Amino acid sequence: MSRDQGELETLIKRLLADPDLREHPLNFALGQLWFQYRELLNRMERITRMSDAYQSMARQRELSLAERFDKQLRQLEKVARISDRYQHMMRELNIALKEAATHDPLTALANRRPLIERLKAETERCERLGHGFCVAMLDIDRFKLINDRYGHDVGDTVLIETARVMEAEVRDYDLCGRWGGEEFLIILPESVLALADDIVRRVRSAIDRMKVRVGDEVLSITISAGLAQYRGGESYSGLLNRADAALLQAKRNGRDSQQLAD
Numbered sequence: 130m131s132r133d134q135g136e137l138e139t140l141i142k143r144l145l146a147d148p149d150l151r152e153h154p155l156n157f158a159l160g161q162l163w164f165q166y167r168e169l170l171n172r173m174e175r176i177t178r179m180s181d182a183y184q185s186m187a188r189q190r191e192l193s194l195a196e197r198f199d200k201q202l203r204q205l206e207k208v209a210r211i212s213d214r215y216q217h218m219m220r221e222l223n224i225a226l227k228e229a230a231t232h233d234p235l236t237a238l239a240n241r242r243p244l245i246e247r248l249k250a251e252t253e254r255c256e257r258l259g260h261g262f263c264v265a266m267l268d269i270d271r272f273k274l275i276n277d278r279y280g281h282d283v284g285d286t287v288l289i290e291t292a293r294v295m296e297a298e299v300r301d302y303d304l305c306g307r308w309g310g311e312e313f314l315i316i317l318p319e320s321v322l323a324l325a326d327d328i329v330r331r332v333r334s335a336i337d338r339m340k341v342r343v344g345d346e347v348l349s350i351t352i353s354a355g356l357a358q359y360r361g362g363e364s365y366s367g368l369l370n371r372a373d374a375a376l377l378q379a380k381r382n383g384r385d386s387q388q389l390a391d
């Protein structure tokens with residue numbers, strides 16, 4: 130309120146309160162004007178208060194919207210983190226499942242499944258391109274004796290060590306797997322029998338040099354092997370049968386040896 134306005138209000142209040150002026154002809158009109166002016170002022174104040182309240186309410190609502198937005202954002206971030214972890218877990222699980230489906234849990238070598246897939250692929254490739262490939266079936270000699278004498282755990286260690294040495298000796302593109310029990314299969318692509326024979330001799334001599342210790346004793350492990358080269362038109366199981374028969378012959382020949390299939 131300005132200074133002039135304040136002085137005018139004081140003057141009007143004084144005039145209206147003056148008993149000598151009560152009968153003055155303008156007193157009633159001035160009283161009415163004063164009353165209307167006060168009413169107007171009150172209404173304006175009410176409107177201003179309402180507008181202030183509305184603005185503060187709006188500010189409050191904006192604030193709580195921002196807070197709600199932040200909360201939603203935090204929740205979304207949490208969901209995204211959980212989903213990331215879940216996807217990572219699923220990926221790991223898939224890898225573990227694939228590993229379990231294609232690898233022998235004891236030696237970590239390929240199991241029969243990828244071996245058979247590779248045999249099929251190689252026979253098809255052979256038919257198409259005419260490249261030769263060989264397989265070698267390898268078997269630990271008198272393995273039952275090791276189990277019986279030293280226990281199953283030592284037998285397992287022998288299997289693990291044999292697998293490790295075997296895999297280290299073959300070429301990168303050969304596939305070495307556990308066919309079952311103490312029997313291993315090596316698939317040698319792009320090879321004729323003479324080359325496969327050299328590679329298997331190298332594998333056997335590395336296993337010969339391998340040292341598995343049981344207390345003070347060092348076990349000596351020998352291997353017998355049968356080798357066969359793929360013949361056009363033959364099935365992969367026919368090829369395996371010939372390698373198996375050659376292995377049997379190697380065993381009959383006194384073990385610790387290798388035999389080429391006819």
Ligand SMILES: Nc1nc2c(ncn2[C@@H]2O[C@H](COP(=O)(O)OP(=O)(O)OP(=O)(O)O)[C@@H](O)[C@H]2O)c(=O)[nH]1
Nearest residue numbers: 268269270271272273274276281282284285310311
């Ligand atoms: N420790 C262990 N032993 C196994 C496993 N799988 C098979 N065997 C054992 O391997 C042995 C194979 O014995 P045999 O088939 O008689 O052959 P071998 O004693 O090696 O004799 P030859 O093959 O004739 O030289 C059996 O005693 C099986 O119990 C395995 O995962 N761990």
